Amino acid sequence: MRRLIVEFSLNDLGTRSAIFKLKSLEIVHILRLEPSEFCALVKVDFGDSPVKIRNIFSPSRDAKFEYELLEREKGTYTYFVKITAKPQRRRPRLLSELTGGGYLSTPFEVRDGKVKVTFLATQKQVKKILESLEQARMKYKIISLLDAKFSPDSPLQRLTEKQREVLTEAYKLGYYDRPRKIDSEQLAQRLSLAKSTLVAHRRKAERRLIAEVLSES
Secondary structure (H helix, E strand, O other): OEEEEEEEEEHHOOOOHHHOOOOEEEEEEEEEEEOOEEEEEEEEEEEOOOOOHHHHOOOOOOEEEEEEEEEEEEOOEEEEEEEEOOOOOOOOOHHHHHHOOOOOEEEEEEEOEEEEEEEEEEEHHHHHHHHHHHHHHOOEEEEEEEEEOOOOOOOOHOHHHHHHHHHHHHHHOOOOOOOOOOHHHHHHHHHOHHHHHHHHHHHHHHHEEEEEEEHOO
């Protein structure tokens, strides 16, 4: 798994939203990112702008927007933000371009007219992300491209790269949701694996994580 950080101009997003009027915005933690739901902890410095938190995300009319102010310190506001909408057949264009099959992560910052975005992705997905940005004519700069590192104490450190990829993709696509949003066969197709291979990786990963948890209890 690789950790890619890219930077591009806010103007490349092709929109003149309220975000242009902010001093800065930072997504501190992404809790959920799906076509029908977005949850995150967001830190905003409004500066002298009269912009409201709702105006920043501009949810569609059929979307439900919820937020809660968690902390205010020296002009910076930290919010819990949640946007839910009816599932769409296709992801929004920009979201599809940015993820490229990888995972949005932090840091995700908007500051001084620049957007800094972080991805966790395989080498193949990194290539797809960069190709997608080029096709969208977004002039990006690669800030960092390194192997993703996990804390030595993290249970994920006990898994192989393929096991981590299978487990994180399964979680992201709703395999562990009730009811399930995707089955093993569909998941295997997404990862270009045989179903039996995927199941083997998933079971080994789950067993290692469970053993790790039980050994600490």
